[in-house]
Amino acid sequence: MELWYTEEHTEDVRFSIKVDKVLYSGESEFQRIDVFYSKEFGKILTLDGLMMLTEKDEFIYHDMIVHVPMATNPNIERVLVIGGGDGGTVRELTRYQTIKKIDMVEIDEEVVKICKTYIPQTAGKLDDLRVQIFFEDGLKFVRKQKDEYDLIIVDSTDPFGPGEGLFTKEFYGNCYKALKENGILVNQHESPYYSNYANSMIRAHRRIKEFFPICKVYQAHIPTYPSGHWLFGFASKTFDPIEDLEENKWNSLGLKTKYYNTELHKGSFAIPNYVKELLDSEYE
Secondary structure, three states: OOEEEEEEEEOOEEEEEEEOEEEEEEEOOOOEEEEEEEOOOEEEEEEOOEEEEEOOOHHHHHHHHHHHHHHHOOOOOEEEEEEOOOOHHHHHHOOOOOOOEEEEEOOOHHHHHHHHHHOHHHHOOOOOOOEEEEOOOHHHHHHOOOOOEEEEEEEOOOOOHHHHHHHOHHHHHHHHHHEEEEEEEEEEOOOOOOHHHHHHHHHHHHHHHOOOOEEEEEEEEOOOOOOOEEEEEEEEOOOOOOOOOOHHHHHHOOOOOOOOOHHHHHHHOOOOHHHHHHHHOOOO
16 A cells, blocks of 8 residues: 655645654644655655655755855854754854854644654754753744844744744734844745635735835745745844845855855845746735
8 A cells, every 4th residue: 555645736736745654643742743754855744734854855944044145144153043953053053153053933842743753854953052942932032132142043834733833924914023223034835836825925025014124035946845946034123135245255165055055145036027926926
């Protein structure tokens, strides 16, 4: 008998991966958590039936959500990660010796426990001495912060269920207050390709623009995410991700990455016309 993981990207589109083994399946207080093993993609983490990562392509997402802001301002010392219970974002941040503090706020402690057990590829640096994990609602946590962080990374699930509050106007306003005067906010920005994802992307972009003077979108190709075309948001009080790119300084660090490089950094902000039109539209 063959076992397949199938995710519904739209009512008319489904994406399937052949599963060789179910490593974990259970319910937390917040969501269903499954870990599968696939010959093609390695270990796979899904939450409420939606793909969060695979071992084969997680490096693309985590490279782009971390190294783009870090190459724009290599002097970042204090970072807040909201979500990111799989640990991949923290793993990439810990590669920078200049970072002094990494706070991670994850609503679901079970996700962290399960990833530490089954997916050490991403979760292996969560015990770094600079990392402090808070198991609480990211929306509530960030309300209490002011002028605290150089960088906030919103590594959230999609804008429903436990991640819904991380796409609201209130949340982005609180992120602005929690950042220092030259702070940067980066968030996963959904896909522009299918209308349900595009709608979420447009709303998030519009809300972020209400607070940040610099607000741009960049892209990556992530094969297992809906359509494969995925966006990230870059917002800042002072830094422009292209004009202020510290290319030579970042390259001098000698970090070995599988996806990110500074040429790609510049090119990733060159987005297709249909995405530009969506970002400028009034679509809801």
